[in-house]
Amino acid sequence: MNRLVARRNLYSNHDQLKFPWKRGFCSGGEAAAAAGSSPSSGHLNHQDKHGTFTGNEQPYDLAIVGGGMVGMALACSLATKPLTKHLKVAIIDSNPALAKKLSIKREDPPDPRVSTVTPATIAYFQDAGAWQHVQQHRHAYFDKMQVWDYTGLGYTTYDARDVDKDVLGCVVENRVLHSSLLSRIEDTDFQKMIYPSRLASMIRYPSSSLKADDNTREASYTKAGLVKLEMSDGSSLYTKLVVGADGAKSQVRTLAGFRTTGWNYSQNAIICTVEHSVENHTAWQRFLPDGPIALLPIGNNFSNIVWTMNPEQSSDLTAMNEDEFVKAVNHALDHGYGPHPKSSFSNGTNKFSFLGGNLTMSINESFEVPPKVVKLASKRAAFPLSLMHANDYIAKRIVLIGDAAHAVHPLAGQGVNLGFGDAFTLSRIIGEGVAVGTDIGEVSLLRKYEAERKPANVAMMALLDGFQKLYSVDFGPLNALRAAAFHAANYISPLKRSIISYASGEQRLPMFP
């Protein structure tokens, strides 16, 4: 009986035309909350319905919190793709460099904050059209890399020609990368609004459970499905998707309640710029008992030093005067802490030639001593190192990219490259979502991003953490193991090629071709 009654009700509702405005007069707009929904007042347009939003309070499609390299990379990538360049984006960062582009001249001394960008990242930049701006400033490609440790038992030389490429990577100052991305965005007519303040609070309005018999609409429906961001200077905005690109101490991550896993390495890193008397086109890394020291070419006879060590040593080294420091650096790169490794025999047969295949060129390269540092060219800065990984990258309408999601040890120069990978992947996924008309804040879309980036990031982090732990212990058998690893990486060509291509970002996961 119920079934029959129900059936009749379905049709009777329709016949009585309970909702006359649905017959297509106005575009589905019902009276706003205040009105009691009389049929005659149903003639509304969109602006009135979202009555709380006036002209400049219209909700944004995306709000990028943090306008650093990774945040701007996301913005740049969105700006240069046809499917996403119409999106309205708000960038929240109190850095004045965003609003007023600072001009970087070639004669300026190099800033010690540099990053090594892998060929994969260079390709992303080229796609977005930002690499041409980078090339107008100081940048240094390097095609060789030598890695050894203090025991003098082994070393590995990598060459770009091993994988038939021209470069292993490029070292660029962070401010150059940042301004190149900004320049590229300025070239397009991307609608972005910069909010020069810090994020204070974040409120997410749920699209509350929809019940069919709820005829009246509450005011909260107009904001449902949006996130409200309040800034420290009092301004606020509404957006469909919040992107947390605000670095290791991410405010978005804290406000959204993402849990993280990680630990502090009891190590600090000292960074500074040094000068040589000759040009340097090779990246050098020597593992010392307390941590690795890396010498990266920046161009014009300058190089960047990243020296990881105990916190006590780092305060000593930053405090000592410049000449002493230069002596310490040369000592660490050359004869300090242990002997030079013996060069491989360039004549005679190679022990591992039984493996067959093409031997890499760099097998025959002998050990070289890095160029001497002549003087210090910048201030020294020290900062603590830690590992951090957010357990989730996404929540409803919130996504984390870059250092906000993961922080790694600088020993392989991968940190910002993981961040750029996140940014360009998220931009691609947003493009795919727009192509099929998805709401870009939907969890199902964001999950695609997480599924792509999380395994890659976790794999890289695990490897780097493994290396850090492996090289932090001075123990005879372990030293021999490390020496064997150096030899293996140097002489077993397929392994070397695989290492190079993984570190260059060509391969997403280690070990899988």
Place this chain on the structure above:
Amino acid sequence: MLLFPLPHFPRFPIYSCSSSATKRRGTAMAAKLLSRLRQLDTRLISLQHQRPFFRNARLFSGQQIPSSDSHPSLPPTPTPTPLPPPSAGSAGEKRQRTSSLKDHELAKFAAISDTWWDSEGPFKPLHAMNPTRLAFIRSTLCRHFSKDPNVPKPFDGLEIVDVGCGGGILSEPLARLGATVTGVDAVEKNIKIAHLHADLDPTTSTIDYVCTTAEKLVEEGRQFDAVMSLEVIEHVADPAEFCKSLAALTRPGGAVVISTINRSIRAYAAAIVAAEYILHWLPRGTHQWSSFLTPEELVMILKRSSIDVEEMAGFVLNPLTGKWLLSDDVSVNFIAFATKKAEG
């Protein structure tokens, strides 16, 4: 050959028997197909005898059984007059016969309409499949209407109707892609839910949701550039009639997109046994295997309505990644893109 033992699970057995009988009786098919179906029929009729309530209700309702050589198509509305109206439900039944809908199907959907936008609820497979369907629709419609697919709103200027829109899962993305969308559903609750959800976003609040049927829209004389009817035709009492209505709603030179589930053994295993009984993705009784259409049948009934199917694709679920993909495999879910000939 075909006589697969029909599932006889207790939830909606009555509905399945009666509706199939009606549908089979009403649809004109090729002789071979008809005989195949008649074999199915006899089995169903024997089951009928166990349920006296429906004896006189719908079986011999006064509809002419067309001989396959005389009339290729049915008269548009079957005559309701010969049937004596003894029971209270007859008024509803009369209306039911003039529309192609099955009321028990409507009741099924009305019961779970609050969960339309719960992406973990009973409509989860639909949400998961949605981007894939939209990718197909986007590429075929852009090609047909010569629109540039590389813009965020390729459907700008197109008028599309979503017949059986439900909660608006398809209508909202279509509106975001720039189309002027009219969403039509026979269940009032669905329209309410769809309206509420669409109003959350200014882009989708322009969707015109109407609680009506395709036939009524035809009576009003409305026409659209593209007619979508995804996952509807398997819940309809008279697919041929339904296709006629869809054809009438399409402007000449317009497009029709229909998606449904194939009446194959694989579809029985996947869409009914696996989805409803094992994985519990859908409530039991959502689909009746006998209501499914094979691609050939769909092509044929569309052709009878002067709609030519140009492209067909299948949806395949990769069980490891949980992603739906478009493929050539039409043995379970499939979608067909068809066009109406332009005038002149």
